[in-house]
Amino acid sequence: MGRLLLPILAVLLLVLLVVSAATSDRVAPGDFQPVQQPAVQEKVDLRTLQARYKVLSKQLFQLMPNQPYILVDTARNRLYVKHQEQVVLDAIASTGSGTILEKPGESDSKWIFDTPRGEFLVKSKLTNPTWIKPDWAFIEEGLAVPQNAADRAEQGVLGEYALGFGRGYFIHGTLYTRLLGKNVTHGCIRLNDNDLKGVYKLARVGTPIMIF
Amino acid sequence: MNFCAIVFLLVFAAPSWGKDIEAFPDLNLNDPKELKEASRVLEEELKLAARPQTYLLIDLSGSIIHIKGRGIGLHQIPIVTWSAGSRDGLKGVHRLAARPPVVRRKIEPGAGIEQEPISLADMPTDYVLSFSPSLRITVVPSVRGDSLLQSAVLLGKVGWRNVKDWTNWLWTDRSSDSSAYLRLTLSVDHAQSLAWSLVDGMALVIRRPTNK
Numbered sequence: 001m002g003r004l005l006l007p008i009l010a011v012l013l014l015v016l017l018v019v020s021a022a023t024s025d026r027v028a029p030g031d032f033q034p035v036q037q038p039a040v041q042e043k044v045d046l047r048t049l050q051a052r053y054k055v056l057s058k059q060l061f062q063l064m065p066n067q068p069y070i071l072v073d074t075a076r077n078r079l080y081v082k083h084q085e086q087v088v089l090d091a092i093a094s095t096g097s098g099t100i101l102e103k104p105g106e107s108d109s110k111w112i113f114d115t116p117r118g119e120f121l122v123k124s125k126l127t128n129p130t131w132i133k134p135d136w137a138f139i140e141e142g143l144a145v146p147q148n149a150a151d152r153a154e155q156g157v158l159g160e161y162a163l164g165f166g167r168g169y170f171i172h173g174t175l176y177t178r179l180l181g182k183n184v185t186h187g188c189i190r191l192n193d194n195d196l197k198g199v200y201k202l203a204r205v206g207t208p209i210m211i212f
Numbered sequence: 213m214n215f216c217a218i219v220f221l222l223v224f225a226a227p228s229w230g231k232d233i234e235a236f237p238d239l240n241l242n243d244p245k246e247l248k249e250a251s252r253v254l255e256e257e258l259k260l261a262a263r264p265q266t267y268l269l270i271d272l273s274g275s276i277i278h279i280k281g282r283g284i285g286l287h288q289i290p291i292v293t294w295s296a297g298s299r300d301g302l303k304g305v306h307r308l309a310a311r312p313p314v315v316r317r318k319i320e321p322g323a324g325i326e327q328e329p330i331s332l333a334d335m336p337t338d339y340v341l342s343f344s345p346s347l348r349i350t351v352v353p354s355v356r357g358d359s360l361l362q363s364a365v366l367l368g369k370v371g372w373r374n375v376k377d378w379t380n381w382l383w384t385d386r387s388s389d390s391s392a393y394l395r396l397t398l399s400v401d402h403a404q405s406l407a408w409s410l411v412d413g414m415a416l417v418i419r420r421p422t423n424k
Contacts, residue, residue, distance in 0.1 A: 042244075049247035056254035057235040060283040063261045071286060075332050075408045098330030101319040112316070117411050119264035119281050142322020183329040210281045212266050212409050 069208040070122075070171075070199065072189055074115050077181050079171070079189060081202045088202060091195035092180045096187045101136055111136045113186040116169060120209040124164035125200065129172065131157050136186065159193060161200040165209050171199060236419070238274050245422040246273075253419045256305050257283065260415050267415040270394070272296070274419075277396075279409050289406050292354040292397040301392025302418040306343035311410050312336045335404035343416060348393045351407075353400045394418070 068088060071080040074095040081089035096115035103109040133152045138145045146152060159173015174180070174190040191199065235254055240246050253269070260267045261283040269278040270291075277289040296302060314335075317328055337353040398406065 046242065046244055046247075049244055049251065050241055053239070053241075053247050053251050053254070054234075056251055056258065057233050059258055060235055060254060060261060061233040063258070063283045065282060065284075069284075073287065075405060098314065098316055099319050100316045101321070104321075117409075118266055139321050140319055183331060208282070210266065210284070210286055212279050212281075212286050 065208050067204075067207065068202055069210060070203060072115070072209065072211040074117070074183070074211060077183065079191060079195070079199070081199060089195065089198045091191050091199070093195075094174065094176075094180050094185050094190040095183055096185055097183050101140055104139060111186075115185070115187050115189060115211060116167070117211050120165040120169075120211065122163050122203050122205055122207040122209060123166055124162075125203070125205060126162040126164070128155075128160060129158045129162035129170075130155055134168070159191075159196050161196050163200065163203055171209075172196070236271070236274070243422065249273075249420055249422055252303070253417055256417045260305065260417065265415065266411065267417070269417050269419065270396075271419045273421040277406060287405075287409065289398065289402045292399060294397065295395045296420075297393045299420055301347060302394065302420050304345065306345060306347045306416045306418075308341060308410060308412060308414040308416065309344045310342040311412070312339040312407065332401070332404050332408055335407040337400050337403045339403075339407060341410070346392050347416075350393070350395045351403050352395065352397050353403050354397050 064084070066084075068081055068083045071082055072078070072093065072095065073080075077093050077095055079089075079091045079093040080087050097113050099113050101111045101113070103111065131154045132149075133154055135145050157175060158170070162170045162172040164170050169187055169189075171189045171191065173193055173196045176184075176190075177192050180190065180192060235257075236250050239250050257267075257269065257280075261280070264282075266279060266281040266286065269280055271278060272291075272294060275291040275294070277291060278285050279287040279289075314330065316330065337351075339351050341349040341351070343349065
């Protein structure tokens with residue numbers, strides 16, 4: 001008896017499904033659906049679009065640094081430390097002069113003294129840095145490039161701190177504070193002693209630097 | 213004690229959960245066309261913001277040029293007026309292929325005189341930017357607030373630019389998408405600021421208005 005019950009139930013279920021499908025077919029098209037469907041559909045579409053826009057906005061927001069970052073405006077020679085929208089430090093800086101110096105003996109080769117633009121990271125934090133003068137520093141002064149590496153080292157010209165951001169570029173101090181606010185450097189970013197100390201304290205290795 | 217702490221957190225943290233992060237605060241959330249356009253721009257921007265680079269977002273709806281990195285607005289340049297060709301030509305990500313040359317000053321080795329650096333004032337005020345895929349952006353200075361003579365000179369320059377654009381249009385192969393152009397009128401300072409901020413290969417996304 002129990003064995004028969006299961007097939008009977010299955011047949012009954014099938015019959016019910018067929019009947020309900022046939023009944024639903026009997027609803028005449030045009031009774032009410034076409035009047036209400038576009039309005040409902042539009043509302044659904046709008047909600048989907050709103051949701052999509054909000055999700056994308058959120059995704060973009062999540063790409064923004066959630067730690068303090070350094071922002072450098074090379075046109076106006078300003079350096080800011082910002083945390084989201086808040087300005088934590090605002091300093092007058094000196095950035096690249098944009099001038100060129102030809103490499104002696106190499107007709108097509110030259111140095112261009114621009115501060116690089118784009119996104120960088122603080123790669124190193126130094127105290128009492130020594131400037132290892134590159135070739136251009138001697139050539140610019142009309143001096144011979146020394147053979148001995150020790151002759152390139154110069155103490156006290158970069159201030160008490162330096163923050164390296166790659167390819168030999170640093171945020172450092174300066175002896176020429178009267179030139180702050182002008183484009184006079186060979187690509188590095190110069191600050192006065194107080195601002196440099198502030199940036200050094202706020203930044204860590206890995207802090208993003210945005211330069212435009 | 214723990215229960216109290218949870219209630220405290222819920223009360224104070226809950227409002228920030230519901231807070232909407234919106235990429236375009238001027239957007240009409242009830243306009244499906246605006247939502248679609250904003251989402252398209254955000255999709256493009258997400259790809260750019262995921263990489264360590266700065267990029268341009270020309271927001272024609274808000275009449276603002278944004279210099280951005282990681283989704284953060286680094287600098288804004290207001291647009292006085294603008295006009296454009298084909299709307300479809302403004303879609304997608306474009307890369308800066310050609311821009312006006314920068315006249316750089318040469319350093320004379322051993323001259324001992326401070327070299328005059330490049331400044332914003334050295335940047336051009338009316339210029340053409342070529343992008344890939346094919347898009348041409350003409351920047352012209354606004355004459356607002358200038359003296360009559362300055363205005364006449366600027367208008368002459370702009371008129372000459374129009375004649376050049378028109379003759380170019382006559383001679384170019386219109387089987388290619390030559391209708392992709394954008395003409396931006398900026399104040400003199402802002403035109404120079406934009407020229408300063410451009411980097412070769414810089415990416416550009418344009419938010420198109422839906423009502424123009």
